[in-house]
Amino acid sequence: NAGVTQTPKFQVLKTGQSMTLQCAQDMNHEYMSWYRQDPGMGLRLIHYSVGAGITDQGEVPNGYNVSRSTTEDFPLRLLSAAPSQTSVYFCASSYSVRRTGELFFGEGSRLTVL
Amino acid sequence: AQKVTQAQTEISVVEKEDVTLDCVYETRDTTYYLFWYKQPPSGELVFLIRRNSFDEQNEISGRYSWNFQKSTSSFNFTITASQVVDSAVYFCALSSRNQGGKLIFGQGTELSVKP
Numbered sequence: 001n002a003g004v005t006q007t008p009k010f011q012v013l014k015t016g017q018s019m020t021l022q023c024a025q026d027m028n029h030e031y032m033s034w035y036r037q038d039p040g041m042g043l044r045l046i047h048y049s050v051g052a053g054i055t056d057q058g059e060v061p062n063g064y065n066v067s068r069s070t071t072e073d074f075p076l077r078l079l080s081a082a083p084s085q086t087s088v089y090f091c092a093s094s095y096s097v098r099r100t101g102e103l104f105f106g107e108g109s110r111l112t113v114l
Numbered sequence: 115a116q117k118v119t120q121a122q123t124e125i126s127v128v129e130k131e132d133v134t135l136d137c138v139y140e141t142r143d144t145t146y147y148l149f150w151y152k153q154p155p156s157g158e159l160v161f162l163i164r165r166n167s168f169d170e171q172n173e174i175s176g177r178y179s180w181n182f183q184k185s186t187s188s189f190n191f192t193i194t195a196s197q198v199v200d201s202a203v204y205f206c207a208l209s210s211r212n213q214g215g216k217l218i219f220g221q222g223t224e225l226s227v228k229p
Contacts, residue, residue: 092159
């Protein structure tokens with residue numbers, strides 16, 4: 001099983017550029033989310049979705065957009081990259097909102113903004 | 115607001131020592147869930163355990179055990195007879211139904227087990 005697939009694994013951007021981090025899961029999970037991981041900060045929730053067509057903000061949503069047009073995909077868009085967005089990004093999914101927390105994580109995407 | 119605090123940033127032990135990782139949480143919800151995740155040096159995140167707020171029974175799984183105490187809002191994790199393979203960053207996390215099920219993580223504790 002593929003599980004949660006994130007692409008790309010590594011990316012270098014210049015300040016002001018935009019890009020999309022892709023996330024796909026093949027487990028028919030209802031709940032999907034994006035986190036960023038920074039040293040000493042743990043994992044912080046950026047955006048999440050409880051089903052197709054439904055998204056909501058997490059702890060640190062500024063500078064990011066998401067959409068959930070299908071159950072499988074949950075892309076994260078950086079509108080105008082800033083050095084503060086240099087981080088490791090994780091996509092995660094869970095079977096349902098009620099069981100949120102038993103998350104399946106992707107392998108992470110390391111983003112550097114110069 | 116919900117919050118998870120892992121006050122220990124780094125812990126270093128020698129193999130076979132027991133080690134306890136502390137986790138303190140804050141929530142106003144009565145129905146909530148607590149978790150521990152492990153992140154080994156390879157970077158992936160591995161689910162270890164999930165407890166709900168109505169079940170304070172401690173749990174043991176091999177060398178791992180968890181102590182959930184609502185009176186002190188703590189959910190501590192103990193590794194008995196630690197091994198080098200236990201070296202990782204460990205995250206405690208909290209979610210609650212009233213918060214839409216969002217999972218909030220602590221800052222993480224980096225455990226280093228030396229041979």
